Amino acid sequence: MVTAPFLLPKYHSDQRPKRSRVAVLHAQQYSQELDQLLAAGIPLFPINVTGKTVVLKPNLVDYIPGNAINTHPLLVLAAAESFRRLGAKSVLVAEGPGHQRDTQLVLAQSGYEQFLREEKIRFVDLNRDELIRTPLHASYTGMKDLWLPRTVLEADFLVSMPKIKAHHWSGVTLSMKNMFGVVPGARYGWPKNILHWKGIQESILDLCATVPICFVIADGIVAMEGNGPLNGTPRPLGRVVLADDPVAADATCARLMGFDPSRIVHVREGARFLGNAAPGFIDQVAEAVAPPAIPFRVVPEFLNLYTH
Amino acid sequence: MPTVTTDAIALSNVLAELAQRQLPCGGWAALASSSQPAIEPTCYAALALGSLPVGDIERAQDFLLRTQNPNGSWPVVPGDDQEGGWVTSLAVIALRDLVPSISARLQGFHWLLNCSGKESNWLWRWKFRTADRHVRFDPDKYGWPWFPDTVSWVVPTAFAILALNQIPCSCGDLERIPVRVDCGIQMLFDRVCPGGGWNAGNGVVYGRPLAPHADDTAIALLALSDRGQDPIVQRAVQYLERVAPTLTATWSLAWAILALAAHRRPIAPLHDSLSALPDLSSTEDTGTLALACLALDYSRALSAFGVTG
Numbered sequence: 001m002v003t004a005p006f007l008l009p010k011y012h013s014d015q016r017p018k019r020s021r022v023a024v025l026h027a028q029q030y031s032q033e034l035d036q037l038l039a040a041g042i043p044l045f046p047i048n049v050t051g052k053t054v055v056l057k058p059n060l061v062d063y064i065p066g067n068a069i070n071t072h073p074l075l076v077l078a079a080a081e082s083f084r085r086l087g088a089k090s091v092l093v094a095e096g097p098g099h100q101r102d103t104q105l106v107l108a109q110s111g112y113e114q115f116l117r118e119e120k121i122r123f124v125d126l127n128r129d130e131l132i133r134t135p136l137h138a139s140y141t142g143m144k145d146l147w148l149p150r151t152v153l154e155a156d157f158l159v160s161m162p163k164i165k166a167h168h169w170s171g172v173t174l175s176m177k178n179m180f181g182v183v184p185g186a187r188y189g190w191p192k193n194i195l196h197w198k199g200i201q202e203s204i205l206d207l208c209a210t211v212p213i214c215f216v217i218a219d220g221i222v223a224m225e226g227n228g229p230l231n232g233t234p235r236p237l238g239r240v241v242l243a244d245d246p247v248a249a250d251a252t253c254a255r256l257m258g259f260d261p262s263r264i265v266h267v268r269e270g271a272r273f274l275g276n277a278a279p280g281f282i283d284q285v286a287e288a289v290a291p292p293a294i295p296f297r298v299v300p301e302f303l304n305l306y307t308h
Numbered sequence: 309m310p311t312v313t314t315d316a317i318a319l320s321n322v323l324a325e326l327a328q329r330q331l332p333c334g335g336w337a338a339l340a341s342s343s344q345p346a347i348e349p350t351c352y353a354a355l356a357l358g359s360l361p362v363g364d365i366e367r368a369q370d371f372l373l374r375t376q377n378p379n380g381s382w383p384v385v386p387g388d389d390q391e392g393g394w395v396t397s398l399a400v401i402a403l404r405d406l407v408p409s410i411s412a413r414l415q416g417f418h419w420l421l422n423c424s425g426k427e428s429n430w431l432w433r434w435k436f437r438t439a440d441r442h443v444r445f446d447p448d449k450y451g452w453p454w455f456p457d458t459v460s461w462v463v464p465t466a467f468a469i470l471a472l473n474q475i476p477c478s479c480g481d482l483e484r485i486p487v488r489v490d491c492g493i494q495m496l497f498d499r500v501c502p503g504g505g506w507n508a509g510n511g512v513v514y515g516r517p518l519a520p521h522a523d524d525t526a527i528a529l530l531a532l533s534d535r536g537q538d539p540i541v542q543r544a545v546q547y548l549e550r551v552a553p554t555l556t557a558t559w560s561l562a563w564a565i566l567a568l569a570a571h572r573r574p575i576a577p578l579h580d581s582l583s584a585l586p587d588l589s590s591t592e593d594t595g596t597l598a599l600a601c602l603a604l605d606y607s608r609a610l611s612a613f614g615v616t617g
Contacts, residue, residue, distance in 0.1 A: 064519055099508060101463070102523050104596070105557035128338035128346075128593060131385055147388070168442070168514055186338060186348060187384045189394065189454025189461060190508050197426075197458055231516045299514060 011138040011273040020245035020276040023286040034078035050087035052156035059163045062099040063109035068234040071219045096126030124151045127185035138209035140202035160213045165224035171302040174250040175216040179207040201265040216249035225296035247275025258295025259305040318583035319604040325589040327362045334371030351398035352598035380415030393455035397467035425450040425460030444512040451492040461509040466531035474614045504543035522560040526567035533570040559596045562603035569606045
């Protein structure tokens, strides 16, 4: 799948910024203080959301008590509050869970329902949103188009809010893999099996080329290692990662997990046209990126991700 | 304490809301805020309205007949690719009482007979036996995919079984139906979660058992309503009885009521819980709204699904 120099590229355009910015923020627990953390962290980036429709796309897959599967609702609320304060016309939360068909049940069990109601934040179920046939802006899967939800396509400012997790099929699931949630289950099923058959890494690249991520807020306060995305082990990491480039965000998260980002296929290939993975092109603000003393555990197929 | 009268009022309110959401084309959109008709919510709504004097069932049926693909399948939304998908089962069920739909339903049944999970092909069976063994399942036991060229999953298989069981005879070209239905049932049994019940179709992944889902379990149990003596079915019913009283989400609760009624389990408290849910009529998801109608009127709903409770 790698775009070799002697072959035509599989992407339509080079979307890489000249430089990318990433902020690694320290946060030990989920609390109301996340409001202040993001209120201080987001202005580190030269973004303008005034008058824009901001769509927050968390990672909501399923609910299993005790498992750190989903982006924590307090982080999503803090993000919504921050973007409102920054002048967004509207802020809504949108997701299409990939495993559980009953979205309302996942929202209730994972604590979203109550917060969304109290804060009057609209939620859109991307599994059942209006569908628009959308030509893909890359051809890694060989698919020409996908039916994608109107809410995401019409967003002015899409924020990917992944949970930092190891993943048994793709190595990691971060801001780029999080985009699987925009693929509508009503059209493609639960799980979104077509993306597995067309290649997970390839599908990630086609999706991210087609639906640009404007900003990343990654939940690594309690992450997941091992047999993710559902049955891994909670791994306290104590970090929230912000970025204006999904490739830079995922490369940074990978380093925080103890992985070599160039060994994650979609990050390596994404660095050719979607964003920057090399530290020389990333302006690091707030904390420095330090690999953990003990890297995240992965399933045996991904032992090659380790830096050493 | 909710009463039968409360139930009747709840049903009447939800039916009225459902009727109001019908689009000029005759179909229903998945979400109240949308104007794009979709087949799945239209099928649930058509089943919910049935012969009741609310809504315009004839326009709904016309919409379904108009949107059928030339190959006999149904698309997820009008304008979708013409290869068809899992909603075909729902469409042939929703059209069951309509005489002019006989030909369309037969085409739908033929499409379902010719559609199967990718693992039905020997090459993929071989791959799943030798190289791709992280998900535990027997590829010899296949059912139906969400849409062509992918593998079998629990929900589309259960809906296909419900649809194909509605054919009164298996003569002529349809003689393969009993074999396909039986293979689908074996697939459901094979994909059961170790603790009982079903999720999308992955019982064990990387050696770890996965948890069942109430709605997937309920839909599978509807398809297996005549297999109540099987220990796998009995364990699934026990799981659903255990989890159903804790459900606060309308979709899962409605499916649970239908499945438990089909297996002749007591459902009165669940029925009361459903009718007492706050803001039931303002549910954004129209498919969920229609399912609430079906669960509140479960005897008629089971008959529409071809299940004798």
